[in-house]
Amino acid sequence: MAEQKTKRSGFGGKAAAILAAAGSAIGLGNIWRFPYITSENGGGAFILIYLGCILFLGLPLLIAEFSVGHNTKKNPIDAFATIKKGWGWLGAMGLISVTLIMGYYFVISGWTLNYTLASATNAIGGNFGTFFTEFTTDTWKPLIFTYIFIIANHIIITGGVQGGIEKASKIMMPILFAILIILAIYSLWLPDGREALANIFTPDFSKVTGKTFLDAMGQAFFTLSIGMGAMLIYGSYFKDGTKIAGTAISVVSLDTLVALMAAVIIFSAGVENESGIQLAFVAMPKVFAAMPFGNLWATLFFLLLGLAALSSTISMHEAVTSYFVEKRGMERKHGARLVTLFALLLSTVASLSLGDWSNFTIAGMNFFALLDNFTAIIMLPLLGILTSIFVGWVWKKEDMKAELTAEGGVDKATYPIVRFLLRYVCPILVSVVLVFGIIDFAKSFSKPAKCEEPEVTLEVMGAKELDINPTEELERVEIKVVETNNN
Ligand code: PHE
Numbered sequence: 005m006a007e008q009k010t011k012r013s014g015f016g017g018k019a020a021a022i023l024a025a026a027g028s029a030i031g032l033g034n035i036w037r038f039p040y041i042t043s044e045n046g047g048g049a050f051i052l053i054y055l056g057c058i059l060f061l062g063l064p065l066l067i068a069e070f071s072v073g074h075n076t077k078k079n080p081i082d083a084f085a086t087i088k089k090g091w092g093w094l095g096a097m098g099l100i101s102v103t104l105i106m107g108y109y110f111v112i113s114g115w116t117l118n119y120t121l122a123s124a125t126n127a128i129g130g131n132f133g134t135f136f137t138e139f140t141t142d143t144w145k146p147l148i149f150t151y152i153f154i155i156a157n158h159i160i161i162t163g164g165v166q167g168g169i170e171k172a173s174k175i176m177m178p179i180l181f182a183i184l185i186i187l188a189i190y191s192l193w194l195p196d197g198r199e200a201l202a203n204i205f206t207p208d209f210s211k212v213t214g215k216t217f218l219d220a221m222g223q224a225f226f227t228l229s230i231g232m233g234a235m236l237i238y239g240s241y242f243k244d245g246t247k248i249a250g251t252a253i254s255v256v257s258l259d260t261l262v263a264l265m266a267a268v269i270i271f272s273a274g275v276e277n278e279s280g281i282q283l284a285f286v287a288m289p290k291v292f293a294a295m296p297f298g299n300l301w302a303t304l305f306f307l308l309l310g311l312a313a314l315s316s317t318i319s320m321h322e323a324v325t326s327y328f329v330e331k332r333g334m335e336r337k338h339g340a341r342l343v344t345l346f347a348l349l350l351s352t353v354a355s356l357s358l359g360d361w362s363n364f365t366i367a368g369m370n371f372f373a374l375l376d377n378f379t380a381i382i383m384l385p386l387l388g389i390l391t392s393i394f395v396g397w398v399w400k401k402e403d404m405k406a407e408l409t410a411e412g413g414v415d416k417a418t419y420p421i422v423r424f425l426l427r428y429v430c431p432i433l434v435s436v437v438l439v440f441g442i443i444d445f446a447k448s449f450s451k452p453a454k455c456e457e458p459e460v461t462l463e464v465m466g467a468k469e470l471d472i473n474p475t476e477e478l479e480r481v482e483i484k485v486v487e488t489n490n491n
Pocket residue numbers: 028029030031032033034102105226227228229230232234316317319320
C-alpha cells in the first residue's frame with residue numbers, strides 16, 4: 005500500500021489531542037440539545053441519569069474507541085479490520101452514520117452563522133418566532149449560510165491534521181471556553197438566575213419514564229461523538245505516549261462541564277419551559293433582547309454555538325475524509341472534496357425539507373427529522389453496542405488489555421471495571437434501550453400517513469409566537485401557532 009510508506013500525520017502533542025477531541029465532543033449537542041432535552045425530562049432527575057450514562061457507558065466506550073484508533077493508527081474501516089479480520093463493516097457503519105448526521109448538523113450550524121450576524125447587526129427585530137420560521141423555511145438564505153459553514157470545514161480539513169484540525173482547535177477552543185465563562189458569570193448575575201437554576205437542578209422524579217433513559221443515553225453518546233469514527237480517527241492521530249484514559253477523562257469532564265454551563269446560561273435566563281429547537285433560536289434571542297447590551301450577549305451566544313459546531317463538524321468530516329485518503333489512496337484535497345460534496349448534497353435536502361419540500365414526509369417526518377431521529381434513536385445505540393462487543397469480546401483479550409493498560413492507559417486496578425462495563429453493562433443496557441427506541445421509532449411508521457400539520461401554513465405569517473414542540477408522533481419538528489396576532 006503506497007500510502008503506508010509516507011509518514012502518517014498526527015497531532016503534535018497531548019494538549020492538541022485533548023483540544024481536538026474535546027472540540028469534537030463539545031458541539032450543538034451540549035449547547036443546543038442538552039438544555040432542551042433536560043427541561044423536557046424534568047431537569048435534575050434527567051441530569052442524574054445522564055451523568056450515570058456518561059460515566060458508566062460513555063467513558064468506557066470513549067476509551068475503547070480511542071484505543072482502537074491509537075492501537076492501529078488507521079482510518080475507521082481499516083482500524084477494525086486490522087484488529088479482527090472481517091470487522092471493517094463496523095467502521096463503515098460509523099462513517100455512514102456520521103455522514104447522515106452531517107446532513108442535518110451542517111444546516112443548524114449554518115443557522116448559528118446567520119444568528120451571529122443578525123444579532124451583531126440587530127437584524128432580528130421584535131418577532132423572534134417569525135424571524136426563525138421565515139429564515140429556516142426560506143429557500144436560499146439557510147442554504148447559503150450552510151454552504152459557507154461547509155466550505156469553512158473544507159478549508160480546515162484540506163489544511164491537514166496539524167495545519168488544519170490542530171491549529172483550528174487551538175484557536176477555537178480557548179475562545180469557546182472564554183465566551184462560555186463570560187456568559188455563565190453574567191447569567192448568574194441575572195435576578196432570576198439562581199432561582200431558575202435551583203428549579204432545573206432539583207430532581208423531579210415524577211417526570212422520569214422509559215423515554216428519559218432513552219434520551220439520556222442517546223444524549224450521552226451523541227455528545228461524546230461515540231461510534232461514528234470521529235473519536236477513533238482522532239485517537240489514531242494521538243502521539244505515542246498520549247495518555248488514552250487521561251485524555252478520555254479530560255474530554256468527558258470538559259464536555260460535561262460545558263453542557264452543565266450551557267444549561268446554567270439558558271435556564272438562568274428563565275426559559276426552562278421552552279423546548280425544542282426553539283429554546284436556542286427563539287427563546288434566547290428574546291431573553292437577550294430584554295437585557296442591557298442584549299446584542300452583545302446574543303452575538304456571543306451564537307458565536308459560541310457556531311464555534312462549537314465547527315469544531316465538531318471537522319471531526320465528522322475528517323473521519324470520512326480519512327477513509328478516502330487512506331483506503332482509496334486519494335490525495336487529501338480530493339478526498340475532502342468528495343466528502344464536502346456529500347455534505348452539500350445532504351444538507352441541501354435537509355434544509356429544503358423544512359421549507360419548500362416540507363410536504364414530503366416519511367412516517368410524518370421530513371428529511372431533516374428523519375436524519376436526526378434515525379441516527380439518534382437507532383444508529384448511535386447500535387454502534388455503541390457493537391463497539392463494546394468488539395472491544396469486550398472480539399478483540400483478543402491480551403491485545404486489548406495491553407492496549408488499554410499501556411503506559412498512560414487505564415490503571416491495573418480500574419481495568420477490570422472498564423472491561424466489565426464494556427463486556428456486560430454496555431451491550432446489555434444499551435440493547436434494552438435500543439429495543440425501546442426501535443419500538444418507538446417503528447410506531448411512527450405504522451401510523452396511517454396523516455396529511456397533518458397544515459397549520460404551519462398561513463397562520464404563521466400572522467403569528468406572534470410559534471411553538472415548536474416535540475410530540476409523540478413527530479419529534480422536534482412540529483410547528484404550531486400558539487398565539488396569533490389577531491389584535
Ligand atoms: N459530539 C457532537 C455534539 O455534541 C456531535 C458529534 C457527533 C460529533 C458525532 C462528531 C461525531 O454536538
